[in-house]
Amino acid sequence: MEAVVPKLASFNLLNPKSKSKSAIRRFSSALCVSSSPSVTSTDSVSLGHITRPDFPILHQEVYGSKKLVYLDNAATSQKPIAVLKALQNYYEAYNSNVHRGIHFLSAKATDEYELARKKVAAFINASDSGEIVFTKNATEAINLVAYSWGLSNLKSGDEVILTVAEHHSAIVPWQLVAQKTGANLKFLNLNDDESPDLDKLKEMLSRKTKLVVIHHISNMLGRSGEPYGSYLSQSKSGFVLGASILPIEEIVHWSHDVGAKVLVDACQSVPHMVVDVQGLDADFLVASSHKMCGPTGIGFLFGKSDLLSAMPPFLGGGEMISDVFLDHSTFADPPSRFEAGTPAIGEAIGLGAAIDYLSTIGMQKIHAYEMELAKYLYENLLSIPNIRIYGPKPSEHVQRAALCSFNVENIHPTDIATLLDQQYGVAIRSGHHCAQPLHRYLGVNASARASLHFYNTKEDVDEFIHALNETVSFFNVFK
Amino acid sequence: MSLKLSSTLNTSRRSFSPPLFFSNVKRTPISNIRIPRNRSVKSFTCVHERNPEPIATTSTKLQLLVSEFDSLTEPIDRVKRLLDYAAVLPGLDESGRVQAKKVAGCATQVWLEVVMDERGRMRFRADSDSEISKGFCSCLIMVLDGAEPEEVLGFKTEDLTEMNVGVGVSHVGIKAGASRVNTWQNVLLAMQKRTRCLVMKREGKVFAGCNCFN
Numbered sequence: 001m002e003a004v005v006p007k008l009a010s011f012n013l014l015n016p017k018s019k020s021k022s023a024i025r026r027f028s029s030a031l032c033v034s035s036s037p038s039v040t041s042t043d044s045v046s047l048g049h050i051t052r053p054d055f056p057i058l059h060q061e062v063y064g065s066k067k068l069v070y071l072d073n074a075a076t077s078q079k080p081i082a083v084l085k086a087l088q089n090y091y092e093a094y095n096s097n098v099h100r101g102i103h104f105l106s107a108k109a110t111d112e113y114e115l116a117r118k119k120v121a122a123f124i125n126a127s128d129s130g131e132i133v134f135t136k137n138a139t140e141a142i143n144l145v146a147y148s149w150g151l152s153n154l155k156s157g158d159e160v161i162l163t164v165a166e167h168h169s170a171i172v173p174w175q176l177v178a179q180k181t182g183a184n185l186k187f188l189n190l191n192d193d194e195s196p197d198l199d200k201l202k203e204m205l206s207r208k209t210k211l212v213v214i215h216h217i218s219n220m221l222g223r224s225g226e227p228y229g230s231y232l233s234q235s236k237s238g239f240v241l242g243a244s245i246l247p248i249e250e251i252v253h254w255s256h257d258v259g260a261k262v263l264v265d266a267c268q269s270v271p272h273m274v275v276d277v278q279g280l281d282a283d284f285l286v287a288s289s290h291k292m293c294g295p296t297g298i299g300f301l302f303g304k305s306d307l308l309s310a311m312p313p314f315l316g317g318g319e320m321i322s323d324v325f326l327d328h329s330t331f332a333d334p335p336s337r338f339e340a341g342t343p344a345i346g347e348a349i350g351l352g353a354a355i356d357y358l359s360t361i362g363m364q365k366i367h368a369y370e371m372e373l374a375k376y377l378y379e380n381l382l383s384i385p386n387i388r389i390y391g392p393k394p395s396e397h398v399q400r401a402a403l404c405s406f407n408v409e410n411i412h413p414t415d416i417a418t419l420l421d422q423q424y425g426v427a428i429r430s431g432h433h434c435a436q437p438l439h440r441y442l443g444v445n446a447s448a449r450a451s452l453h454f455y456n457t458k459e460d461v462d463e464f465i466h467a468l469n470e471t472v473s474f475f476n477v478f479k
Numbered sequence: 480m481s482l483k484l485s486s487t488l489n490t491s492r493r494s495f496s497p498p499l500f501f502s503n504v505k506r507t508p509i510s511n512i513r514i515p516r517n518r519s520v521k522s523f524t525c526v527h528e529r530n531p532e533p534i535a536t537t538s539t540k541l542q543l544l545v546s547e548f549d550s551l552t553e554p555i556d557r558v559k560r561l562l563d564y565a566a567v568l569p570g571l572d573e574s575g576r577v578q579a580k581k582v583a584g585c586a587t588q589v590w591l592e593v594v595m596d597e598r599g600r601m602r603f604r605a606d607s608d609s610e611i612s613k614g615f616c617s618c619l620i621m622v623l624d625g626a627e628p629e630e631v632l633g634f635k636t637e638d639l640t641e642m643n644v645g646v647g648v649s650h651v652g653i654k655a656g657a658s659r660v661n662t663w664q665n666v667l668l669a670m671q672k673r674t675r676c677l678v679m680k681r682e683g684k685v686f687a688g689c690n691c692f693n
Contacts (some may be wrong), residue, residue, distance in 0.1 A: 063554055140686055413607035414587045422554035431586045445608065478562050478610065
């Protein structure tokens with residue numbers, strides 16, 4: 001039997017005060033994983049096949065006759081029926097403003113909202129749900145750290161280290177705050193494997209470094225590592241790799257040694273693998289709900305309790321105050337201090353339902369399946385003539401996440417994506433993927449990207465590769 | 480279980496009739512297409528530029544273009560037609576593919592050159608690193624090259640969505656919206672902005688945000 005994360009197995013996901021059985025609503029599909037969490041995948045019935053019925057949006061034809069093949073999961077994930085029903089149930093049964101209401105609906109909404117916070121905390125193994133701040137998304141969470149922690153902790157001459165592969169949302173807020181504070185941004189380049197050069201990172205770290213901002217899995221390069229436990233291995237650079245994708249534990253260790261904090265962008269890791277903030281010892285970690293089968297409009301910041309307690313407010317308004325006078329106000333403790341105004345209540349509850357769904361499958365199972373898909377995707381993409389796939393090659397020590405950014409010589413990626421969409425119903429992304437510095441570093445203007453999730457199948461990859469082959473032939477003929 | 484995948488794509492370059500406007504013209508600049516003055520035109524013939532027929536109106540050219548694309552029901556055929564238009568676009572040389580001539584907001588790189596000729600009409604040249612974007616530019620230029628400034632400025636993106644082709648447009652004709660990858664809109668807006676700039680320059684005025692170039 002597959003083991004779920006022990007903390008979740010003992011976690012009571014049902015509100016004991018709830019009189020409604022809607023929280024225990026069964027999934028509508030007979031093949032739904034939640035009714036049989038111990039189902040193991042075989043070659044003929046993969047996790048993708050088992051879970052696909054839970055995602056209504058995947059079962060459609062686009063342009064009238066083309067079966068949708070959705071391979072743009074790094075941009076946003078699809079939502080299972082359980083999440084859709086949680087949202088609908090919230091608005092049908094108990095929608096009410098949270099925290100200060102006196103009546104029945106308000107109490108229930110508050111309970112469910114705070115229960116969602118607990119679910120997020122358990123999902124990433126935070127020690128206390130007070131370390132989880134709900135935001136609009138990961139971008140807002142990074143801005144929160146930048147404007148709250150950054151403005152009060154950075155001064156002229158201080159350094160913030162990022163990599164050239166960071167998402168715009170992890171770069172731009174620090175540019176804005178660096179301008180205000182006089183701090184300097186330093187960028188870590190990639191090594192020959194097209195991974196951040198960790199040898200160089202050690203050289204860059206110094207007593208001037210106050211913060212390291214780093215992704216867990218790149219949305220373009222896709223570098224991954226061994227998925228389970230405390231596996232340790234020597235990389236060819238001589239450094240010890242941890243269990244994480246980028247070796248966040250090591251990076252945090254080196255950073256703390258010089259007195260620097262670490263902010264981890266976990267947008268592409270939380271949806272796909274076990275993430276343990278205590279194990280990583282990250283100071284801050286951000287993720288977005290919409291990439292992990294939850295609704296848009298909600299994300300979260302994890303921050304260590306002592307850090308959050310010392311941070312001034314980010315946005316001001318209702319909910320985050322204690323007392324308000326005409327000339328000044330006092331503020332609530334975290335996390336409320338950082339949640340101004342009416343929150344995205346339904347969306348937070350929807351995120352909680354997404355976490356329930358993912359946890360029932362098991363993140364280790366999801367990760368293992370996606371590693372299979374990743375290998376299948378990469379190997380098949382290599383068969384396309386004149387293709388260039390970005391990021392490290394898979395090896396004994398380096399596994400790739402289930403995404404590939406690529407270019408085909410002499411054909412613009414947008415042309416490829418357009419034809420894949422219009423002729424074949426295959427949805428991939430083309431552009432800079434919110435990583436213009438990375439594209440500039442790699443010397444390209446744009447790339448195409450196919451990114452998978454656990455509800456994709458090998459057949460999806462087969463259809464993509466077939467369509468891509470024909471598309472490449474088509475454009476080569478026209479040139 | 481192996482998946483049988485049949486090819487749905489005819490990669491033959493000339494498996495369909497060439498673009499309407501170019502059927503009888505060999506590499507003639509597209510602005511020299513003449514159409515009889517009678518606006519209720521149902522058919523036309525392309526004539527050599529030495530024949531002093533009046534130039535077709537922008538509106539007529541657009542209608543012909545729309546009807547041409549309307550006749551192609553499969554998205555792939557519309558894309559193929561765009562690629563044919565791309566093939567006849569003269570493009571720009573290296574000196575033209577510069578930052579100052581770049582159209583902002585496109586997912587691909589598009590360069591646009593806008594000048595006003597000696598008769599006060601707008602002349603356009605464009606290029607792109609994407610064949611489909613080149614096709615878009617070719618169509619836009621075909622309709623608007625040689626037009627009066629007022630015609631260029633009065634042109635609306637809604638006029639283009641009738642062609643029902645390109646990124647973000649569904650088979651059933653949902654209008655391409657404010658997506659960042661809407662090349663039509665971005666190129667047209669750039670044409671209009673630079674046209675406005677040249678008009679004001681001609682009148683001795685300064686247009687805020689103007690970045691005029693030749």
